Amino acid sequence: MIEDKNPQRTSISQLGEFGLIDHLTQQFEMAQPSTLKGIGDDAAVLDFKDKKVVVSTDLLVEGVHFDLAYMPLKHLGYKSVVVNVSDICAMNAKPTQITVSIAVSNRFPLEALEELFAGIALAAKEYGVDVIGGDTTSSQKGLLISITALGEADADELVYRNGAKANDLIVVTGDIGAAYMGLQVLEREKQVFQVNPNSQPDLDAYTYLIERQLKPEARKDVRTMLHALEIKPTGMIDISDGLSSEVIHLCKQSNTGCNIFEDKLPLDPQLIATCEEFNIDATTVAINGGEDYELLFTIGMDDFDKIKGNPNFTVIGHMTDPAEGIHLVTRAHTKIALKARGWNALNKE
Ligand SMILES: [Mg+2]
Numbered sequence: 001m002i003e004d005k006n007p008q009r010t011s012i013s014q015l016g017e018f019g020l021i022d023h024l025t026q027q028f029e030m031a032q033p034s035t036l037k038g039i040g041d042d043a044a045v046l047d048f049k050d051k052k053v054v055v056s057t058d059l060l061v062e063g064v065h066f067d068l069a070y071m072p073l074k075h076l077g078y079k080s081v082v083v084n085v086s087d088i089c090a091m092n093a094k095p096t097q098i099t100v101s102i103a104v105s106n107r108f109p110l111e112a113l114e115e116l117f118a119g120i121a122l123a124a125k126e127y128g129v130d131v132i133g134g135d136t137t138s139s140q141k142g143l144l145i146s147i148t149a150l151g152e153a154d155a156d157e158l159v160y161r162n163g164a165k166a167n168d169l170i171v172v173t174g175d176i177g178a179a180y181m182g183l184q185v186l187e188r189e190k191q192v193f194q195v196n197p198n199s200q201p202d203l204d205a206y207t208y209l210i211e212r213q214l215k216p217e218a219r220k221d222v223r224t225m226l227h228a229l230e231i232k233p234t235g236m237i238d239i240s241d242g243l244s245s246e247v248i249h250l251c252k253q254s255n256t257g258c259n260i261f262e263d264k265l266p267l268d269p270q271l272i273a274t275c276e277e278f279n280i281d282a283t284t285v286a287i288n289g290g291e292d293y294e295l296l297f298t299i300g301m302d303d304f305d306k307i308k309g310n311p312n313f314t315v316i317g318h319m320t321d322p323a324e325g326i327h328l329v330t331r332a333h334t335k336i337a338l339k340a341r342g343w344n345a346l347n348k349e
Contacts, residue, residue: 180289
């Protein structure tokens, strides 16, 4: 599938650890006022003045979280940043800095790491985060990437998972399920390629789905939009493991139940068409598929008029008393208990 016929291969051992770090990090510029000292000393120095600081970290392992057979390294670098920035956005905070640590086996030449870091640099620029440090080490096998993201917010801006109340509306940004179906398309093409390495995949019908899988974006725009609309969500989480599992997190931590309505789920037409082709139920994909990196949040009913008709936001249900349980209400008006399966669990079926 993704193959460079004449790759240049410079062994990373030629540069040594510090040479390698210098080489990979020289492209990072410091732009955040809170970054006093970035890469180059024993530690970075940050000054957030009177802001609160949010911190989130994530570890990605080759063969578990990504497959280099169809994930180009530049996209992997970009996505690694995005998944962390998304968690900062889910706190209603502004992402400001990241650290990047990698463990890499000697099967990766310098050129591969350059690609990875080009993706990291692109995402750092897109999201306005400074790369302020990290570590590089060798691994016996495969590639591991760990990113820590920091962000800032005023104390009263922060939104936690535990603030939702019964009758609050449940809102999702963008559309959901596409990243999971993108993965199914890529897995299918990988199998075709293994049987016939000369096959040329025609992926035109799936461009949106594949982009959602390979180049997701974090919703850093939502904070600004909600601020302009004078809405502060009562609870918020990002959709990394799938709608169902994130809704359950919100309900458990807020001590509520909820009703999610099947006919309200925002699905892209390409997702619906591809689910038909694969003979998979689109609702199942929308609620259990993960990696959409959209935001799921709750608002008081009084705020409904402020988002009504806004194409960025879809009201998919409402919170209830905890005794009512956590349910999906189908098009046929039957209630099904939601289970936290997440996309990994779905994958094994
Ligand atoms: Mg999260």
